[in-house]
Every structure is written in C-alpha cells, then in structure tokens.
Amino acid sequence: MNKTDIWCFQHEPDNIEDMVLNDDVRDKLNNIINKSLNVTLVGPAGVGKGTFTHIFLKQSGFDYIWVNCSDETSVENMRTKVKSFATALGTSKLKVVVLNEADYLSPNAMAMLRDLIEQVHSITRFILMCNYGHKLLPEITSRCPIVEMGSPPLKDIAKFVMGVLKKENVKIEKLETIIETIKKLYPDIRTTLNTLQLNTIDGKISSVKFQIASELYKNIFDLVKKQDLDGIRKTLRSNTTNYTELYQYIFDNVGDLKSPGDAIIETADAMYRDSLVAIKEINFIGYILKLVKKGCI
DSSP: OOTTOOHHHHTOOSSGGGSOOOHHHHHHHHHHHHHTOOEEEEOSTTSSHHHHHHHHHHHHOOEEEEEETTTOOSHHHIIIIIIHHHHSOOSSSSEEEEEETGGGSOHHHHHHHHHHHHHTTTTEEEEEEESOGGGSOHHHHHHSOEEEOOOOOHHHHHHHHHHHHHHTTOEESOHHHHHHHHHHHTTOHHHHHHHHHHTOBTTEESOOOOOOHHHHHHHHHHHHHTTOHHHHHHHHHTSOOOHHHHHHHHHHTGGGSSOHHHHHHHHHHHHHHHTTOSOHHHHHHHHHHHHHHTTOO
C-alpha cells in the first residue's frame, strides 16, 4: 500500500457481497442492481450509501450525474442541472441521477423532483441518499422506495475493520482499544477507519483519541448556555458539524434552558431554515441570538 492511501477509500468494497450489511438489506440492494430500480438510501454517515452507489454505477455502466444537494438545494439547480441531464438522450441504455444528501433539498426543489421522476421513468433512474428519510416528500419516497441502512451487525463491522488492519500490517497493542473504538463510533465504518488510521503511529496502534459527535454537541450546548458566541463560532469552524444532529441534541436537552417552550419553537424554525440557507453557521448563530432575546438562555 502507498503511504498516502486513505484506508476508507483503498479498502472500499467492489461488490455488494463484500459490504457490511444486514442480509435483508443486501437482498434489496442486489434487487435494485439486477432490475435497475429507483431507491432512497437512508442511514447515518459511513454505513455504505455511497459505496453501494459507486458499485451500482460501476456494474451498470450507465451515464450518470452526481449532485451534492447540501450545496445545490434550489429549484433552479434542479431545473438547470438535474432536469437537463435527466431529459436528454444518453449514450447508455439508462441514465442515473444521484442526489447525495437529498434531505437538504428545498420544498420547491422536491416538488419539481417528484414530477421529474415520473416524467423520465423510461430513460432515467434516481438514487437518493440521505440521513433522514422523513424529510423527503412522501410522493418522492413512493417513487424511490426507502432502504434503511443504519444498523449493520457490529460483529461484521469488527471483522471488516480487523481485516483492513491486517492488510495494512498494523500492530495492535491492545485489542480492547480497537473494539471500544468500533463500539463508540458504531455504525460509522468510514469514521472508524479514519480514526484508526489517524492513530496508527509507526505501524502500530497504542491508544485511540477522538471526539465523538455527542461530545462535540455537548461542548457547543455548554457554550450556548454561557452565551459565548465567540467560543461557539470557533468550535463550529474547527469541527465538521452536522447541524441537523446539533439541533436534535439541543431539542433533546431543552429542559436545561430557562424557557423550554420558546426554545422548542425556535429550534423547530431553525431546523427548517437549515435546509434552505446557504451558510448554516450564520443560521445557527442567528438562532442562538433569538434564544437570548427570548430569555431562553
């Protein structure tokens, strides 16, 4: 292996049989490939949504377009980029539109997508990937049925991870360290591999240091309660933040605030606007200022 190889990409499975999946999910994914069906893949980060999509595209050989919906949420992008590709003639039997993080699409963009899937069903297939399937319109998920990928067997993840470490000739000083890392980061296989690679020094793993998402959200929430805007901004910018999960964390702990009712209303509004705004950090800071103004913190 080259020293610059990133494990999660270097060891990405080339076929469904090598993926870490529940058997019923594996059967559904095989059916999608065999019959070239539309699908919505739902699950947290690192469970194989992107891996399956790459396998589908490679095995089918279909022309495709890949759109990151967290960057391109508007109906205009849906019209000029996605619709133009989906309706044009291609060089392959079918074409595929891949919409990554589809739950970030605006309501108007989802409405256009709903109609587009129906219009081009004879020439184009759609693969949607998202963390939260309930944020999509029911009319979309009825056309692109949901496959939940959120709970691969822990023992199978451990077997896969240990296989990667063996291929990379990593010396493990304490097996308990590896198992504890897998448990803490479950079911995120990608983050598990990235964390272990980061903590592999001179070909061995002695200990693992990392900050799991819940710890990050707790730190931010503590700063929110202190009204430390500067600390909040520094923390947001120095970490990869899933704002939907951060709002969910605050909602789950809203009882720690002075006015839980007002805080819930503001949190719901901020979560809705999060899927529409271009800069999520500004939306979050504005949300905190509203909590301060209403006396919630």
